[in-house]
Structures are given as structure tokens and as C-alpha cells.
Amino acid sequence: MYRFLLTPRWWGINAFVALAIPFCIFMGTWQLDRFEDRVDSHQEAKKAPAPSERAAVPLTELLPVDKRTAGRPATASGVYGKQFRVPDRQVDGERGDYVLTLLKTDGGPVLPVVRGWVPKDDPLPAAPSGEVTVTGVLQPSEHMGTDGVHSTGGLPAGQLGMISAASLVNLVPDEVHNAWITLMKADADMVAVPPVMVEGSGLDLKAFQNLGYTGEWFVFAAFMLFMWFRLVRREAEEFRDRELGLTPDPAA
Missing domain, CATH: 1.10.287 (Helix Hairpins)
Incomplete structure (x- = not known):
């Protein structure tokens, strides 16, 4: 059959x-x-201490940034340079702008540093002059799928839609780290920008x-x-x- x-x-x-x-x-x-x-990864992230409870280490020890090093406190020294406004970002439920300043590190590429958050259209506080040492939470470069990111095309001069080396490559002459930090304590009475959870490390x-x-x-x-x-x-x-x-x- x-x-x-x-x-x-x-x-x-x-x-x-x-x-x-x-x-x-x-x-x-x-x-x-x-x-x-x-x-x-979610269980490991829950067990890991908060960034404020971990000792900061030199930036070079945490690069290249990955799931293991993202969210770790890092320190870097250098001189602040060009500054950008990153528009339409939300902190504590309020819409405003990140203040991103490039730090020319000692003997290395520039590091994007988010010094804090300001309400929309508020003037950007000037960056400290001279040699500085900053401490912030290490974050991977953003991409078009990251919350809050939008196309950099059409933005006014001095504004940046995405925090990444790729978006900065044509705006600054220096090499840019493929990572950024958000200061644990914001400069100039700005609101500190909380770090975000690394993609793939949580039950999203x-x-x-x-x-x-x-x-x-x-x-x-x-x-x-x-x-x-x-x-x-x-x-x-x-x-x-x-x-x-x-x-x-x-x-x-």
C-alpha cells in the first residue's frame, strides 16, 4: 500500500x-x-553592584566596550574641546537636551562626555578649562535603534542626533573613541544623565x-x-x- x-x-x-x-x-x-x-545576563546584571558602588578604573582598561565593561565607572584625563547639544532626550520624565563635550584624552582619541542634561533651549554651560579628570559610566556607541536617537540629518549646526564615533567622524578632525561616558555627577548644576542598560543584558x-x-x-x-x-x-x-x-x- x-x-x-x-x-x-x-x-x-x-x-x-x-x-x-x-x-x-x-x-x-x-x-x-x-x-x-x-x-x-539579566541575572548577572541584577547581582552586579551599582556603578556608584564600584571603583572607577582608567578608561583604557575597559576598552573596547562590551557587555562586560559597559556600565562600569571609568576615569579619563584631558582637555575639553568642542561641545554639542544632543536634542530631545528624556531624563526623569522631562524632555530636554544632553550636553556633550569632547575630551581630548592624554595621548589618545577624543572621548565623548555627556556632562549633564538641560531643559530644551537652555544655553549650554561652558566646559571647565585646562586639564581635567572626569569620572563617568562607560556606555557603548548609540545606533539608530537606541531609544531617543534620531537621524542627524537636518539638525542645526552644533547639534548631534546620535552619540557615536560614526556620527562625529565628519564633525571633528580627531579620532573618536567608539564609546562615551555619562558623568556620575553632572557639571555646572546640570542634571546627571543616568546610564542605560546595555542591549541584550536584560529581559526586554x-x-x-x-x-x-x-x-x-x-x-x-x-x-x-x-x-x-x-x-x-x-x-x-x-x-x-x-x-x-x-x-x-x-x-x-
């Missing part, structure tokens, strides 16, 4: 199912691993998307197997009916 499984058409169907089911299981397992990694929407994709891939695998059994059963029933003479043989 099941000789039809050896026909060329069914060889193609069987090969497709035999490849598709393991692929779906692999993708579902990969998405589950991604979710479990985010859970582990993307983490639960991974869990949802896990279920989808396993459902695809089960549906593929179910449909294969349905097709086999239907073909077997048609073959049996032809053998019993209940339906005409199309080859006759």
Missing part, C-alpha cells in the same frame, strides 16, 4: 520534510539559547521575541510532520480505494 512513497514525487516530498524539520528544530533551539543567554522586548520565535519554529516543525502524515494517509486511502475498485485508476 505504501509503495507510492518510493515514487519520484514522494522522494521530493520526503527529502523536503527530512531537511525542513531538523532546520526548524535547529532554529528553535538557537532562539531558545538566545533567550537563555539574555536571562543569564527582544528577549521575549526570542522566546516567541522559539515557539514558532517548534510549531513549524510539528506542523510539517503533521502535514506529512496527512498526505501519506490520504495517498494510502486513495491507493486502497483504487485497489478495491471504489475509484477508477487514473492510469487506466
